[in-house]
Amino acid sequence: MDDENLEKIKEEKLKKLKSQMEQEGDEEKRREQLEQQKKQLLRQILTSDARSRLSNLRMAKPDFTENIELQLIQIARSGRIDLPITDEKLRKILKKLQQDKKSINIKRK
Numbered sequence: 001m002d003d004e005n006l007e008k009i010k011e012e013k014l015k016k017l018k019s020q021m022e023q024e025g026d027e028e029k030r031r032e033q034l035e036q037q038k039k040q041l042l043r044q045i046l047t048s049d050a051r052s053r054l055s056n057l058r059m060a061k062p063d064f065t066e067n068i069e070l071q072l073i074q075i076a077r078s079g080r081i082d083l084p085i086t087d088e089k090l091r092k093i094l095k096k097l098q099q100d101k102k103s104i105n106i107k108r109k
Contacts, residue, residue, distance in 0.1 A: 042069060045076040049087035053106065057094075068097065 042051060058065040072093070075081050081089065091106055 038069060038073065041073050041076070045072060045083050045085055046090070047084050047086050049108075050085050050090040053087055053090055053108070057106075068094070071097075 042054070046054065054065060054069065057068070072085065072090075075093075076083060076085070085093075087108065094106065
């Protein structure tokens with residue numbers, strides 16, 4: 001009886017682990033889809049120079065850049081800014097967002 005109970009418990013735990021792994025896989029797929037949608041939207045609303053600036057900023061400050069990207073998408077969707085967002089417009093937006101924080105000087109060669 002003990003061996004049978006042990007086997008049942010093992011099987012139940014294995015089933016739980018499999019379902020948990022499937023759920024984690026689904027979440028990962030959703031995250032990837034959302035990331036792809038975000039990238040596509042940013043390609044539509046930013047010029048290539050602005051995207052380049054944002055990707056450079058992402059290397060230095062990934063969390064800050066994530067927030068900026070979401071804010072840019074919201075600004076574009078609400079129609080509060082003319083599209084596409086150029087590098088010059090992006091620099092102005094970054095300066096406005098950084099006024100309360102430590103100053104960042106962004107120079108482009």
